[in-house]
Amino acid sequence: MFTSRATLLTGRHHIRTGVYSWISDTYQNSHLLQREVTLAEVLKSHGYATAHFGKWHLGLPTRERNKPTPSQHGFDYWFATGNNAAPSHKNPVNFIRNGKPVGKTEGYACQIVIDEAISWLDQHRDPESPFFLNVWFHEPHDPIAAPDEIVSGYGELND
Numbered sequence: 840m841f842t843s844r845a846t847l848l849t850g851r852h853h854i855r856t857g858v859y860s861w862i863s864d865t866y867q868n869s870h871l872l873q874r875e876v877t878l879a880e881v882l883k884s885h886g887y888a889t890a891h892f893g894k895w896h897l898g899l900p901t902r903e904r905n906k907p908t909p910s911q912h913g914f915d916y917w918f919a920t921g922n923n924a925a926p927s928h929k930n931p932v933n934f935i936r937n938g939k940p941v942g943k944t945e946g947y948a949c950q951i952v953i954d955e956a957i958s959w960l961d962q963h964r965d966p967e968s969p970f971f972l973n974v975w976f977h978e979p980h981d982p983i984a985a986p987d988e989i990v991s992g993y994g995e996l997n998d
Contacts (some may be wrong), residue, residue: 844975846913862898864921870898870906879913880969882971888915888964893952893975895919899935908938912972916963918955924948924977930986947986949978953976 842853843928848871857872870878873978879889891914898906899921909917917937926931928948932939936955944951956974964970978985 844895845871845875848879848897849873849875849916858897861897862909864899864901864904864906864922868904871912873907873911874882875912877912879909879971879973881913882969883913886968888968888970889973890916890918890956890959890964890970891973891975892918892922892956892959893948894922894977895975896922901958910937916959918952918959920977924981927984928977947984949985952976957969988991 845851845853845856845858856875857870859869863973872906879891883889886992893907893910895917897912898908899919901906909919917935918941919935920931920933921935925933930943930945931948931951932943934944934951946954952974956972960970960972
């Protein structure tokens with residue numbers, strides 16, 4: 840999946856983008872290379888407002904490693920996690936909004952991401968301008984957590 844994200848944003852094979860394997864911001868230097876031109880950058884250069892919501896997993900900076908953020912890849916606004924929602928998809932604590940940690944959020948990651956995207960559509964963008972809204976959900980990665988009213992429609996959980 841990590842390689843698909845790089846390929847979708849750049850239109851290039853993931854090996855050329857700097858994304859070779861699973862990315863650990865804490866332990867690895869790998870990330871989506873800043874020299875790569877993303878779809879968000881192209882659209883932004885043509886007057887689009889650009890926003891990313893959800894899982895990023897293309898590298899984020901840490902104290903030890905200076906990696907580009909979504910804003911350096913063409914996104915005007917972003918609400919993301921570096922990898923999975925933690926400690927689970929329920930009440931995650933690791934969302935970042937435009938480079939600033941959000942802290943504990945209440946609810947399920949999928950709903951939090953959508954609520955933030957809708958908020959951006961309603962409150963932060965110019966309704967007269969075109970936009971590119973990129974949403975990458977954390978599900979179905981472990982540890983799984985989802986609202987009972989959604990899960991119950993699929994029968995009993997055995998795994």
